[in-house]
Amino acid sequence: MKDFCGVNGCYDIEVFEDCEVVSVYVNRPIVYEGDGTGKYTRILPENRTGPDIEFVFEPSNEDGDCDISQFTVYSAGDDGVQAFVSMLMKEKIDKKNGLIKAIETLLEQPGAIWGETLSDNENL
Numbered sequence: 001m002k003d004f005c006g007v008n009g010c011y012d013i014e015v016f017e018d019c020e021v022v023s024v025y026v027n028r029p030i031v032y033e034g035d036g037t038g039k040y041t042r043i044l045p046e047n048r049t050g051p052d053i054e055f056v057f058e059p060s061n062e063d064g065d066c067d068i069s070q071f072t073v074y075s076a077g078d079d080g081v082q083a084f085v086s087m088l089m090k091e092k093i094d095k096k097n098g099l100i101k102a103i104e105t106l107l108e109q110p111g112a113i114w115g116e117t118l119s120d121n122e123n124l
Contacts, residue, residue, distance in 0.1 A: 006107030028080030
């Protein structure tokens with residue numbers, strides 16, 4: 001179960017000792033999983049295990065919000081993921097609360113390149 005799902009994808013927040021990790025799953029790239037018989041079914045972001053983007057946050061001593069200490073883009077070759085990251089970078093966000101708000105806005109943005117492109121149950 002993801003912490004937030006919008007029309008363009010989902011995110012999940014996990015806490016590890018003194019840091020938090022936000023994993024983002026966008027609708028593009030489109031991910032399919034085989035059933036061993038040659039049939040492939042699309043896996044929706046809310047059911048995927050591997051994120052497209054991860055942000056790691058560490059506590060800040062200043063205002064109680066967390067600082068972004070690193071981020072990793074696993075699906076960097078996909079146009080949708082590139083556009084999503086580009087939109088986030090334009091915001092110049094360095095704190096967790098601002099980033100979460102920006103991610104939610106982008107996951108709800110209509111007509112986004114990182115958004116829905118196929119019906120939810122489409123098979124190959």
